[in-house]
Amino acid sequence: MRLPKITSLYGRIFAIFWFTMLLVLLAVLSLPHLDPRKARDIPADHYQRILKIKDNTEKRFANESNLGKILFKLEEPRSKRDKRARQFLTDLDGNVLTTKRHPDFKLKAIKNFVTTIDAPTQPKQRLYGHYMVAGPLPVHLANQDLYMYIGVKWDQTPPFLLRLFDKPLQLLLAVMFVSTPLLLWLAWALSQPARKLEQAAKRVAQGEFIVDPELEKGTSEFRQAGASFNQMVEAVNQMISGQQRLLSDISHELRSPLTRLRMANALAIRKQGESSEHGRVETEAQRLEQMIGELLTLSRMQVDSHLNREVQPLSSLWEEILKDAQFEAEQMDKQLTFSSIPDRKISGNPKLLMSAIENITRNAIYYGEDLVDVQLFVENDTLTIQVSDNGEGVPDDELEAIFRPFYRVSTARDRHSGGAGLGLAITESAIRQHSGTIAGSRSQLGGLQVEVTLPILPV
Structure with a gap:
């Protein structure tokens, strides 16, 4: 049986959250079975070893009837490098039998261990620091029935999970190690449809109004957003x-x-x-026909500007135009100067630009x-064109309005032109279609300065 595919964004987040929580829960539940500091059953191999120690002790003191001498010999000093097991004795009531007035750590561990034993018939073991205590084992010494406990130095490495929970920093690093790939996968799963939607x-x-079927893939939230976007x-x-x-x-x-x-x-x-009428x-008929043509040009440009986009050098677009304009200005006894055209490229509709x-x-x-100046310069992948006269x-209060369709400037600049007020509106629409801006201001030459900014391709 196949599990259902999680297609919801929130479903994936909750799945990762609950998966991480499940791992932590399994680790916590497994600790009692892995933690040697808890009383637990003795492994078979270790149990056989302590049984052998018990039998050897009974044989060693089989002829000794003085319990004090037995305790004294069992508690004889040893070197720190001596890793042999030690034997400890208690009576049937759990009282530790010793000749020492001041019990050391090992005796304290034995006393604590005795209190944790529920059934003496079921030997257990427990770790105290680096000292493992096991027992009890029924033993007969000095004509008495006693219990024996075995203590041995424990050099084994604690379980991995136990070390993690003992050291919070290591636990944090382990959780990060497990969760980071999941979070990276989640980030990738989120970024892919988001990047497609951004593009x-x-x-x-x-101006490219194209339906993209790829937007309707991924999680349900992004599929819904993509479907709405395509609609x-x-x-x-x-x-x-x-x-x-x-x-x-x-x-x-x-x-x-009109015709x-x-x-x-x-x-x-x-x-x-012929007559003046x-x-x-x-x-007026010619002006009306020109106005209709310009309106259609403006409309078509707003609709179709994205259909013919090319990557062109700036010089191939405007160098010949500026040279022709310079020649026409000379025919009108005027002077037009322009700066060098930057050696960069732009993506757009060449005809409109x-x-x-x-x-x-x-x-x-x-x-x-009698003076016109054109300056072109680039800064941070943005082309600026300034045309001044x-x-x-x-x-000043009409500088923003001159780019509106049919706007006629109140001064003689536009009244004697005979235009319909659509030229700059068409220009503004063309610049906006290329994600650029256009603005008018007072020129340093005394007339109007039109400044155009356009994004260009990076080097």
Whole structure:
């Protein structure tokens, strides 16, 4: 029978917790059976040895009737290196028989051991420090029935678990040794789906609305989060597709009567000749058609900017654009200067990136008095582009609003342009689609300075 797979995050945490607790519980329950400091049954080999000692003692003192002499000989001094077993005697009531006035550690151990024996007919053994006491064994000496206890120096290494519980630091290290692999596995199990979710969120932030089936794997909590994330991506895709269809339909419906209007105006001019009224109608019709085109450009850019992303050197994107802008400025008796382009690469939609910087630069040429300056520099994998002119500039309270669609600046900078107020909005959308920022400020040349920051690829 196969055990059910634990798919819940909390289930895995509880499983690891209870597994660790089970190990500790098993260790604690096994201690009484492993701890030689508890009274326990004598192993068979050790029991045979102490029986042999008992028999030898009875043979040694078989002809001795004086119990005091027997005790004196049993308690004779020995060297510390002498590891032979010692024999201790008690009466049937458990009183230790000795000739010593001041009992040493061994006699104290014997007295303590005697009090722990429940049934004299079942010999036990117990460790006191490094001294093992075993007994009782019924013995007949000096015409008396007595009990004999055997004491021997214990040099064996205590059990591993006992050493752990005797030394808290070692116990802590052992618990860490057992639990660390489990915790590392748990951390890995948590980080994998979390990392996938993070990568999916970054793709969405960059405009890539793609459903990822890998998000719906792992623990139940992450599967639910991944499924919800994919549902959100699908909903966004449907919303954007609906918006795109709506704008396409609006564009078609607007351009059809606009085309008929321009054709009717052209027929009127042919029949009646040129007039200021006919010229005004044609101009407004052209502006309306341009506005519709820019609206569609803005919409398509917001939807499709992630479809054509490439890794390009900065120079291949903007070097020719800046040189062409410099040439056009000279034709208008203006001067455009630009710094060297950093030797770095950027990931993005080349067409949008080129269009955004070209739009800002041409605006500066158009509105500048006679000077335009473009500076490009990199700091901490962030590219900064500053385009400054010495024109009339923009009022400080309108610097943030100039990037809104259809916003018209109150000064002559925009009134005489004839634009629809969508150029900078399109530029701002292109920069935002590449996780960048754009802001306007007062230029040191006296006009407007537009600053763009874009993340670039690390070296």
